[in-house]
Amino acid sequence: MVQLGFIGCGNIARHHANYLKRMKDVNILGCFDVKEEAASSFAKLFDVKHVLTDQEKFLAIEEIQGVIVASPTYFHPAGVIPAAKAGKHVFCEKPMSMSVKDCHRMIEACQYSTVSLTMGFVRRYDNYWGAMNDIIQTGRIGRPVVWRSVGSFGGGPSHTWFCDAKIGGGPLIDGAVHNYDYALKMFGPAKRVYASMRTFDPEHTAFDSGTAIIDFKSGDQLLMCWSWGCLKNNSTTSVNDVVAMMGGFSHDTVPPPEGEDPDKRAAYCIRSRGDQKLYSFEKNDMFADQMVSWMQTIREGKAPVSTGRHALEATTIGLAVLHSAATGEVVDLDNLPEAMLK
Ligand SMILES: NC(=O)c1ccc[n+]([C@@H]2O[C@H](COP(=O)([O-])OP(=O)(O)OC[C@H]3O[C@@H](n4cnc5c(N)ncnc54)[C@H](O)[C@@H]3O)[C@@H](O)[C@H]2O)c1
Numbered sequence: 110m111v112q113l114g115f116i117g118c119g120n121i122a123r124h125h126a127n128y129l130k131r132m133k134d135v136n137i138l139g140c141f142d143v144k145e146e147a148a149s150s151f152a153k154l155f156d157v158k159h160v161l162t163d164q165e166k167f168l169a170i171e172e173i174q175g176v177i178v179a180s181p182t183y184f185h186p187a188g189v190i191p192a193a194k195a196g197k198h199v200f201c202e203k204p205m206s207m208s209v210k211d212c213h214r215m216i217e218a219c220q221y222s223t224v225s226l227t228m229g230f231v232r233r234y235d236n237y238w239g240a241m242n243d244i245i246q247t248g249r250i251g252r253p254v255v256w257r258s259v260g261s262f263g264g265g266p267s268h269t270w271f272c273d274a275k276i277g278g279g280p281l282i283d284g285a286v287h288n289y290d291y292a293l294k295m296f297g298p299a300k301r302v303y304a305s306m307r308t309f310d311p312e313h314t315a316f317d318s319g320t321a322i323i324d325f326k327s328g329d330q331l332l333m334c335w336s337w338g339c340l341k342n343n344s345t346t347s348v349n350d351v352v353a354m355m356g357g358f359s360h361d362t363v364p365p366p367e368g369e370d371p372d373k374r375a376a377y378c379i380r381s382r383g384d385q386k387l388y389s390f391e392k393n394d395m396f397a398d399q400m401v402s403w404m405q406t407i408r409e410g411k412a413p414v415s416t417g418r419h420a421l422e423a424t425t426i427g428l429a430v431l432h433s434a435a436t437g438e439v440v441d442l443d444n445l446p447e448a449m450l451k
Pocket residue numbers: 116117118119120121122141142143144147179180181182184187188202203204229230231268283
């Protein structure tokens with residue numbers, strides 16, 4: 110039986126716990142949250158034996174082999190580093206942290222204690238984004254490509270910390286970090302970042318709206334234009350597509366070709382040289398596959414799919430976006446400004 114624990118017992122913790130509870134050889138033995146109510150309601154839902162509001166006591170539970178760190182982003186290092194020191198394998202939610210230095214400290218702590226560090230970049234398990242990567246890598250729409258993500262998602266997540274400048278950093282780090290990570294997987298190393306952002310909602314201290322452009326060394330580009338600062342429930346239409354000289358496709362999927370099961374498969378419609386072709390792929394549940402993969406890391410020593418190094422690079426892009434927005438500077442990712450290294 111694999112024994113697990115949680116640091117932070119909010120929304121995403123509950124989402125992961127639902128999947129873990131379905132596994133026969135996994136038990137959630139302990140949970141810790143700074144809020145007693147969050148820890149105890151989590152424990153009730155998932156039948157957890159040890160319920161704590163003291164992290165040291167939680168990490169002293171020897172039987173716990175792995176912990177999920179699902180606290181707000183700024184607090185990730187304060188969970189990951191002591192958990193690694195206590196000899197626990199770590200799964201940490203994205204973004205990695207709110208500073209480049211902290212990301213390095215988290216990686217080093219896990220290396221030093223020889224525990225695995227798996228990062229919650231769930232899109233790495235997503236067949237929907239995987240199919241985007243497959244299409245691009247085949248070269249059928251040409252390179253370089255521009256991946257465009259434009260959307261306004263009302264006032265953003267309900268918990269206010271997401272748009273607190275120190276704790277969550279707003280949409281272009283918290284949510285967009287998935288895109289940075291996946292673009293790094295598809296395009297290779299990034300070259301530079303420039304961003305222009307503003308804050309619509311006066312209760313937010315983070316930039317909640319704006320645009321970032323990330324240029325990759327390959328010549329590919331990612332454009333992120335998001336808002337979490339509009340009136341609640343005031344989401345607008347969104348654009349998520351990939352364009353290149355020889356063609357492109359929207360992320361709005363269409364039913365798969367005739368003969369394929371639409372419950373199991375979906376397709377992208379690729380437009381190229383005046384022609385349209387379907388590219389079909391199997392639907393999956395990325396969160397389920399993510400937890401299965403993490404359990405293989407603990408049980409079998411399988412290398413994590415989403416590593417601390419991946420997370421460091423993606424989080425650095427997010428932090429560079431915020432730096433660029435605050436200063437108006439273009440950030441050269443091979444030569445980070447001093448202010449980002451403190
Ligand atoms: N992978 C994804 O798709 C995804 C989705 C949502 C959230 N997240 C990430 O997961 C993390 C948590 O998000 P959430 O939506 O669950 O937030 P949440 O606000 O619902 O839950 C956070 C919990 O952490 C607790 N907490 C606060 N400070 C703490 C500390 N120092 N130590 C331990 N617990 C602490 C809070 O009391 C709360 O119960 C964030 O980093 C977020 O970006 C990832």
